[in-house]
Amino acid sequence: MELEIVLIVSFFLISIIGTVLHFTHNWFKNGILLHIFSAVNESTWEHMKLLVLPTILVMIFQYILLRDRYFNLFNSLFILYLIEILTIPLLYESLRLIFKKIHFLVTILIFYIAIILGVYIQYIMLISEISFLNEYISFVLIIVLTILFGIFTYYPPKYLIFRDPITGRYGDSKDHR
Numbered sequence: 001m002e003l004e005i006v007l008i009v010s011f012f013l014i015s016i017i018g019t020v021l022h023f024t025h026n027w028f029k030n031g032i033l034l035h036i037f038s039a040v041n042e043s044t045w046e047h048m049k050l051l052v053l054p055t056i057l058v059m060i061f062q063y064i065l066l067r068d069r070y071f072n073l074f075n076s077l078f079i080l081y082l083i084e085i086l087t088i089p090l091l092y093e094s095l096r097l098i099f100k101k102i103h104f105l106v107t108i109l110i111f112y113i114a115i116i117l118g119v120y121i122q123y124i125m126l127i128s129e130i131s132f133l134n135e136y137i138s139f140v141l142i143i144v145l146t147i148l149f150g151i152f153t154y155y156p157p158k159y160l161i162f163r164d165p166i167t168g169r170y171g172d173s174k175d176h177r
Contacts, residue, residue: 001065003126010058011119014084015112017054022047036150040171041164044089045152047111048161051084052149055118059142072131074138080122081142087114089161 024038037053039046059077066073091110095102124130133141156162156170163170 003066003069003123006062006065007119007123010062011115013058013061014051014054014115014119017057018050018111018115021050021053036153040153041169042166043156043164043170044092044161045156046164047092047107048085048088049149049153050111051081051088051114052146055081055084056142056146066126070126070129072125072129072135074135074142075131075133076122076125078133078138078142079125080118081145082118083121084114084118085145087117093161 021038037049039050059081062077063073070076088110091113092102092107095106095110132138152162154171158170
């Protein structure tokens with residue numbers, strides 16, 4: 001399959017699954033794995049977390065299709081993951097500082113911009129054969145980032161990006177202020 005088609009499919013998979021994960025916490029009240037990947041509140045962190053599971057699934061999809069064609073695949077996947085995750089707080093928190101209140105449609109747009117930017121930079125890395133790290137190190141960093149999202153779901157630090165702007169709480173609504 002051509003790289004461009006793989007990346008377009010990747011964009012749609014991340015977008016659709018990530019969007020559905022915004023609602024799954026309310027649909028299914030129990031399930032430790034589900035809550036690691038779905039939003040448990042409206043904090044910036046929880047919106048970043050919506051990218052984790054779909055991006056991991058896309059990594060598996062891309063590995064199956066592209067592993068023999070690109071020597072820097074894990075580098076590009078790590079950068080895809082990192083760009084997606086960092087774009088959300090950088091855009092949202094910057095806009096929030098300027099405008100104080102951000103319309104929910106802008107937050108949705110930021111989510112999709114993060115995915116587009118991540119996939120585009122991954123594309124540039126793959127076609128230009130850019131490699132920043134050893135492939136093994138990239139793979140380990142992907143795992144470490146994923147584990148951190150799981151840990152911070154249940155033990156969120158008391159920082160702004162982890163605070164639900166609606167309830168003022170951190171983590172699940174059962175957690176303490």
